[in-house]
Amino acid sequence: MPPSVSSSAAAAATLRAGGLTRRYGGVAAVDNIDLELNRGEVLGFLGPNGAGKSTTMQLLTGNLAPSAGAISICGIDLLESPVAAKAHIGYLPEVPPLYRDLNVGEFLDLAARLHRVPKGKRAGAVTRAIERCGLAQVSRKLIGTLSKGYQQRVGIAQAIVHEPDVVILDEPTVGLDPNQIRDIRALIRELGNAHSVILSTHILPEVEAICDRVQIMHRGKMVYANTIAALKQRHCGGSLEDVFADLTRGENA
Amino acid sequence: MIFTIASKDLKSMFASPLAWVVLTLVQLAAGFLFFKRLDDFLQVQPQLVQMASPQGFTELVAVPMFYAMAGLIMLIAIPLLAMRLFAEERRNQTMVLLTSAPVSMTDIVLGKFVALMGMLLIIFALIALMPLSLAATTRLDYRFLAVVILGLTLLAAALGAVSLYVSTLTGQPIIAAIGAFGAMVLLAVLGDQLAGNLEMRGLSVLAALAQVFSPVRNFATLSRGVIDSYAVACLLLLALVFLALTVRQLEARRLRGRG
Numbered sequence: 001m002p003p004s005v006s007s008s009a010a011a012a013a014t015l016r017a018g019g020l021t022r023r024y025g026g027v028a029a030v031d032n033i034d035l036e037l038n039r040g041e042v043l044g045f046l047g048p049n050g051a052g053k054s055t056t057m058q059l060l061t062g063n064l065a066p067s068a069g070a071i072s073i074c075g076i077d078l079l080e081s082p083v084a085a086k087a088h089i090g091y092l093p094e095v096p097p098l099y100r101d102l103n104v105g106e107f108l109d110l111a112a113r114l115h116r117v118p119k120g121k122r123a124g125a126v127t128r129a130i131e132r133c134g135l136a137q138v139s140r141k142l143i144g145t146l147s148k149g150y151q152q153r154v155g156i157a158q159a160i161v162h163e164p165d166v167v168i169l170d171e172p173t174v175g176l177d178p179n180q181i182r183d184i185r186a187l188i189r190e191l192g193n194a195h196s197v198i199l200s201t202h203i204l205p206e207v208e209a210i211c212d213r214v215q216i217m218h219r220g221k222m223v224y225a226n227t228i229a230a231l232k233q234r235h236c237g238g239s240l241e242d243v244f245a246d247l248t249r250g251e252n253a
Numbered sequence: 254m255i256f257t258i259a260s261k262d263l264k265s266m267f268a269s270p271l272a273w274v275v276l277t278l279v280q281l282a283a284g285f286l287f288f289k290r291l292d293d294f295l296q297v298q299p300q301l302v303q304m305a306s307p308q309g310f311t312e313l314v315a316v317p318m319f320y321a322m323a324g325l326i327m328l329i330a331i332p333l334l335a336m337r338l339f340a341e342e343r344r345n346q347t348m349v350l351l352t353s354a355p356v357s358m359t360d361i362v363l364g365k366f367v368a369l370m371g372m373l374l375i376i377f378a379l380i381a382l383m384p385l386s387l388a389a390t391t392r393l394d395y396r397f398l399a400v401v402i403l404g405l406t407l408l409a410a411a412l413g414a415v416s417l418y419v420s421t422l423t424g425q426p427i428i429a430a431i432g433a434f435g436a437m438v439l440l441a442v443l444g445d446q447l448a449g450n451l452e453m454r455g456l457s458v459l460a461a462l463a464q465v466f467s468p469v470r471n472f473a474t475l476s477r478g479v480i481d482s483y484a485v486a487c488l489l490l491l492a493l494v495f496l497a498l499t500v501r502q503l504e505a506r507r508l509r510g511r512g
Contacts, residue, residue, distance in 0.1 A: 097350035
């Protein structure tokens with residue numbers, strides 16, 4: 001029996017995962033982790049390279065089937081009714097999935113169609129995503145000709161064009177310049193108010209700046225979970241960096 | 254949703270030079286064949302008139318041209334057009350856009366299949382225009398022509414599904430094209446040989462089974478102008494089997510992960 005995910009506990013929970021495990025051969029890349037995300041929350045997902053962050057995100061977005069465990073998105077079981085559940089997810093993978101021979105507007109229109117945005121609302125949704133991600137000047141350029149930073153932003157725009165309840169961003173600020181990083185952080189914060197966001201990153205101050213909660217993964221296991229507020233209170237003077245180092249240093253395989 | 258994916262893939266086919274090169278080559282070959290056949294026909298026409306029930310333009314020019322083109326389309330156009338459909342998405346890591354969206358794997362596969370068929374139907378339409386251009390001055394057997402085009406479409410569906418499946422097996426479009434080419438040759442030569450051999454030995458049940466895997470034999474039946482329902486069923490069955498295998502292959506990769 002897989003661990004069941006109850007939907008009655010908190011109506012505000014947009015994402016729940018219980019006992020999530022993914023094995024490759026005998027090795028558990030993700031080992032029995034639990035996750036919960038509420039509406040209006042930004043969750044920072046930390047861990048050294050190879051800790052299983054990206055694998056977890058692939059599991060949460062239905063791109064990879066878990067070996068064990070259950071995931072529910074807005075109360076819909078992702079494994080049983082993947083199509084219905086995926087309608088509530090926006091996902092930016094590690095490598096943004098961009099069609100280089102489409103221009104930005106066309107691409108976002110395609111993303112909106114794929115996410116079943118109704119025809120009447122599509123143009124508005126695309127315009128809004130372009131605006132939010134600061135893509136107005138490049139909206140008619142081919143994606144293949146854009147710089148890495150702009151491509152990254154198109155990747156984020158693609159993940160939010162259908163206004164999903166759960167936004168999952170795998171290292172969203174990689175390759176951006178400091179100004180862009182500030183814009184994107186503001187955007188994530190804004191998304192966190194109405195929706196809910198999980199983001200993975202290596203930039204610890206970023207987590208402290210924009211996240212409500214933080215979870216640290218190490219070797220496939222969840223080794224730390226706390227709210228940023230509590231963290232700041234308990235380790236007055238100490239920082240997230242110290243916690244991170246304590247939990248993960250010196251034992252990297 | 255199928256048509257959203259199909260139109261996306263058709264658009265990106267036309268954005269790359271490959272589609273245009275294939276279209277051009279197929280047109281050149283069809284044009285050459287058409288004129289050669291037409292020239293031969295005009296030379297023998299005086300003798301044909303004296304015969305009791307002479308073969309006409311459709312039998313001697315249009316249908317043989319389609320028959321000859323089928324080989325070229327099968328061995329070159331289909332592998333080249335199908336190779337990128339999944340292999341390129343995998344290489345560019347764009348497949349995740351489709352698999353993260355609320356779209357079933359079946360819809361994704363059918364979308365790509367429809368795109369491929371759309372492209373091939375464009376090719377067939379352009380070839381069909383050649384004999385049709387003489388419709389005003391000669392009597393065409395439209396029924397015969399329609400059956401041959403139906404046969405060609407079914408053949409393309411069966412072999413397109415095979416190529417689509419091969420495209421899911423690799424992240425390199427070129428390898429996918431070579432693999433699909435190999436599969437075509439195998440089906441054309443081995444499948445046909447097997448069915449023929451079994452039939453000759455009187456093993457009719459086995460021969461009928463083997464006929465599913467000899468699309469060329471089934472197409473040959475249809476290109477005689479006869480709608481043989483078993484041939485039609487065999488071609489459709491081959492297409493369905495490989496579309497199902499494609500869906501299965503992609504689902505299995507989601508279960509397996511990594512690549």
